Amino acid sequence: MEPQNAREKRDAAVEARVHLIVFRLGEEEYGVRIDQVKEVTITPEITRMPKTPSFIKGVSNIRGDIIAIMDLEERFNITSAARDSRHTYTLVMEAKDYTMGFIVKEVPQSLSLPLSSLDKAPSFVQDFNISENFIEGIGKYENRLIIVLDIFKILTSDEIMELKS
Template sequence: MESQNIRDKKEKVAEERVHLIVFKLGAEEYGVRIDQVKEVTITPEITRMPKTPSFIKGVSNIRGDIIAIMNLEERFRIERPSGETPSHSYTLVMEAKDYTMGFIVYEVPQSLTLPVSSIDKAPSFIQDININENFIEGIGKYEDRLIIVLDIFKILTSDEVLQLKS
C-alpha cells in the first residue's frame, strides 16, 4: 500500500504542465502558450494601413521590425465593459513561420502555469460553430477562474495570412 502512495505522489510530480500568458479580452480571461509569444511590450505608435480588415489596427515598429497589429477584441467581436477606457495597451508579439503579428491587450499579461489535466477541450458545439476557426485549444480551470486557451497560430485564416504576407 505504501508503494502505491509513493507512486501516486511521483505521478503528481511528473504531471505535465503548460505555461500560459494570461490576459483579459472584454470581461473574460484568455491564455496563450508562452512558447507562442516572442515578447510583450507597451504598444508603440500604430500606423493605419489601407484595405485591411478593421481588426487589423495597422503596423508598428517593434525593435526594428515592422509588424501588423491586431485587436483581438474586435476580431472576436468582444465588447469592452462600459466605462473602461484603458490609458495604454500592451502588445503580445508572436512569430509564426511565415509572418510576425502583434496582438493588443489592455491589461498587463500575467504568467500562469497549469497542469495539462486542468485544461478541458472546448465543448463540441463551440468547435462546430468555428469549424474553420479552430483556434480555441481548450478551457483552463485555475482556482475559481476559467481561462480560454487560444492557439494563436490559428486565429488568422489562411487567406488573411496571405494578405498579411503581401
C-alpha cells in the first residue's frame, strides 16, 4: 500500500491535466482546449462568400447548420507547409452564441498534458505573427512544443466581428 500522502499527490496531478486537440499550422503544433471543440470533421464543401476577407473561406453546411469557415494559417499569416493530403479537416468550435469552423491540414489529435507543463505565454511572442492575446500558453510535452490558443479570443476578436463588405 502506498503512503497516503503520495497517493494524494498523484490524484492532484491527475486532476490538473489539460486535454487538448492538437493540430499543425505551418511547421508548428497548435492546440485548443477540447471543451471548446464541438466536433472534428473532414472539411465539407465550402461555398465561397464574396466580400469577405480571404481568411474566411466561405460557409458550409454542417448537419443542417450553416457556419462560417476560417483558415487559421491565412488568418495568422503562417506560411503553409507543403503537403499533399487529399482532405483537410475542420474543427467546429462553439462560442457562446455561434459556431464556426477552422480548417487544419492534418488530422488533429487529442493530447493530455499536465497543467504544470503549460507556461503562460512569454512576452517575446508579441513579435510573433499571432497577436499575443490569442495565445493562452506554451505547452511542452516529450520534446514537443505546443502553442495553446484561446479560441474564444479569436472568435470574439474585433477584427472578425467587424467584418464589413
